[in-house]
Amino acid sequence: MTILEKVTALLGEGAVLEAGTDRVPRVAPGSPDAVALLLGTAHQEGWRVRIEGAGTWLQSDAPADLAITTRRLDRIPAIEPSDLTATAEAGIGLDQLRQQLADRGAWLAIDPPGLAGRTLGSVVSTATAGPLRHGFGPIKDHLLGVTFVTGDGRMVQSGGRVMKNVAGYDLTRLQAGGFGAFGVIVLVHLRLRTLPRADITYVLEGAREDLTQVGEDIAGAGLTPAALELVSPALARRDRWVLAVRLAGSPALVSADEAGLGAASGGGRFAPLRAEEAHAFWMRLAEGFSVRPVTFRIGGVPTASDELLDLLQHQLGDEWISASPAAGAIRWTGDTNIDRLQRLRRTLAGLEVPLTLERAPWPLRGAVGHFGAYREGVGPLVAGLRRTFDPGGALVVATEGS
């Protein structure tokens, strides 16, 4: 029997999708149990499997015997507005999830890069936070628990559905940003906020150095923006760099911060965006990172932001960059090659700054790896965890590169 015939026998014809351009058989299991069944079989049969979501973020080009997409895991079993929690399957598109939460007055305070229909599982497994990380923290801070399936088909629960939980070891944080190397996330328990009653975005254009100073002034003035993002001209589609400030929360808080913003920026040079303009601005920013072939993030301390931006400009060019200087996070997208990325990672490692490759065509990410330049002792731990959760190496993930 071929792989396709075996998969059809396991899950039925309805689960089999048309193969992509690389002709790898593609299957869409309709339940977490079906994912476990498939991966258990893959482990026994020695198949190499790549995991896909909606196919809008990471390129669907990893060499594999079988592609499993989570797109049929798109249910939202629970939304609890009074508890500010929700449970959603990994294949739900963020746009659908956002809408259903908004209908109940709830908000998942993340704005990851990528298209609106990117799946929740993709965002969690790659830990790709967007500008809202400034006010609401990284992706892991929005997770209460996950259920995942290991490379040999075991279903594992971690965490729970409540606000605080220290029962057992935190395997949720292993999965958040694990890039699927330690299992396939099938269900996510989320921490929500109430939909902000006031939400306004201000932008200021100028030279990068000037805007950096304004950003520091805003932080020093005690404002509490939801996002404080420095965006390169090409990405913002403006003539100069843009500093975007998003204020979101209770009307009292936003109104007080608006007053403070004028004072912190030396006389109110910031321009407010109308609601539809703000929506378009942040959406364009997010989508920009899924257009170019390579996207990566780096994380340094806030005082190193300027130096790191200079370094990126020097080594790769700074066409498409978005930075949250106060959070020390910078995301770059563009076109580059293996040598340049490896050299950059080495340089950054010397500055104690990790580089995480978020997306790239397989030849590049296979060579460079999502992770690399580990600090002392990390490599053996990562390898041990990888063998623990995928003992047969069924999951094709460019963990450290070749």
Added chain:
Amino acid sequence: MTTALARDLAAIVGDRHVREARAERLTYSMDGLPTHRRLPDLVVLPGSREELIAVVRLLAALGVPFVPRGAGTGLSGGALADEGAVLLVLTRLNRVLKMDPANRLAVVEPGVVNAKLGAAARPTGLQYAPDPSSQSACTIGGNVAENAGGPHCLKYGVTANHILALEVLLADGSLVEIGSPGGEPWGPDLVGVFVGSEGNFGIATRITVRLTPLPRAVRTLLADFTGLRVAGEAVSAIIAAGIVPAALEMMDQSCINAVEDSVYAAGYPRDAAAVLLVEIDGRNPDAVIAETEVVSDLLRKSGARSVRSAASEAERERLWQGRKKAFGAMGRLSRDLVVQDAVVPRSALPQVLEKIASIAQHYGLVVSNVFHAGDGNLHPNISFDATNLDLKKKVEAASAEIMQACIAAGGTITGEHGVGIDKMRYMPLIFDAESLGAMQAVRRVFDPEERVNPGKVVPVHACREWTHARGYRVGSPGAAPRGEAA
């Protein structure tokens, strides 16, 4: 020194810092929970990172298990060492190594006391936000091991949200650097995995913590209610309004009276069924004032009999002292106190509190509630006399029923105290055998021989077998849990 091991350890840390005498070891036979007692074979207090590394490498060479311990304020029996294990007390590693206000971080040794880190940060306009009630004694290393919380974690997050990087000493004596000062991990989030691992993965020898700006304005409200259910509903109303208070704490009448009878008397109304302590803080005074007005209105509309705002810093401190010293005040009620810890969905608070009251009534026990209502993190405290064995059995039975009630409401068995020894029996109630096996397999990646803090957190007998990468098998017949010695 009477044994070869004690002599070898003394050669590293000095005679004074190896405790062999039974009377000395008894000091370390308990933590903050009175229901578990274990006597370590030896107690060692290294005075530096280098001494600690040398001690762990010696123990690794000899295959001796060990248990790291901070100030011993834990509430799950997690830092108790069995016979045959060496207790490593880390309180002498108490230096703040670096304070970097520009990048809002500090690097500390594990024995630094939580409140002392806060005091060191304060002159720079920053704070270390996690504030467990034991913060005047507990250590950052212990906080990392337990993923400690505290009243102000509602807004600022728990310990896991404040740890950027760690240097970890593994059981085999090797050092690992995980995380980075900017918070981005080198690969998977091993810092996130390590925090809350209850000393099972190794010892954090250097801890890089995130500091946050001190609030510029703080308002503290005390609201009192004639019923627990109404107070619970007021909590939901505040959260639903989209305002995140810095803290939202509840105390019931039994707790109120214990506090008011003690030196920590805070002026709580004794006839109230419950009080809510609500703190709103922020960097913008205008916003804090406006949000305080909204919260005050919500409390009144939700049925608060009165809402009082602390008029001065002294009054605020008094209100908080009553809350933070409530556990101490409850010491007046009886010889012993079991501090329980569970979390339920916020909306389930009213019915779970009623269920706890009925369990207490059924067993004829005094249960006082003081807890983090905003997080749904309950602390039912049972007052009893542990020398009365019948009463002790009743306390254990009531504790189990309380846990089951919280689980039935969609909750979990611990929100901040950890599993340790005390909660191991409840782990199979919330995790299946596969998930427990996965946890144990992860532990073996860090500590293949299970020599660091053995016999804690995961009930090995309940794990499904996982074949580990290095060839070890979890859940084998020889890996039964150690017996209770309480």
